[in-house]
Amino acid sequence: MTDFRELVRQARDEGIAELLGGVVVRDGSGRILLVRRSPEDYLGGWWEIPGGSLEPGEHPRDGAARELAEETGLTGLALAYLHAADFTGRTGLRARQFAFTAAVPDGAPVTLTEHDAHRWARPDDLPEVSGHHREILARLR
Structure with a gap:
């Protein structure tokens, strides 16, 4: 089992200023749910996995689930840790x-x-995503 308290402490010790949670949602066909940033937003038009900033003291899994629900309406899903980027x-x-x-x-x-x-994208046919999202999605292979 992953000790997230230790991972958060380690991130802070390494000078990480912001912590986020995200969820790679896959459907029964193996496609990945991607959401597109609004044109007026930072990195507007780029695709990403649902996610966002953790609240102070929030467990990364809880924050990822909260962000997923807020951004997509998907709730009650079992989340398994994949990777940090x-x-x-x-x-x-x-x-x-x-x-x-x-x-x-x-x-x-x-x-x-x-x-x-x-959109639901196949892992081998991804649209324009940022480097850290590409790193996360590469862990699925």
Whole structure:
């Protein structure tokens, strides 16, 4: 079992300023749910996995589940830890996203609140995603 308290402490010791949670959602056909950032947002038009910043003291799994529910309406999914990837955030500070996986049946309804589109993509046919999302998705292979 992963000790997230230790992983969070280690991230802080390494100078990571922002912690995030994200979820790689796969459907029954093995496709990955991606959401597209609105054009006016930072990295507008790019695709990403659902996720966002953790609240102070929030467990990464809880934060990932919260962000998934807020951004897509998907709730009650079993999350399994996949990988953590570092990147430089919009403020120029170092950030680390803890990524989890979850599964849904084909045709699961997605209700967007923060993004302008969603799509189900095959892992070998991804649209434009950031480097840290590509790193996370490569862990699925």
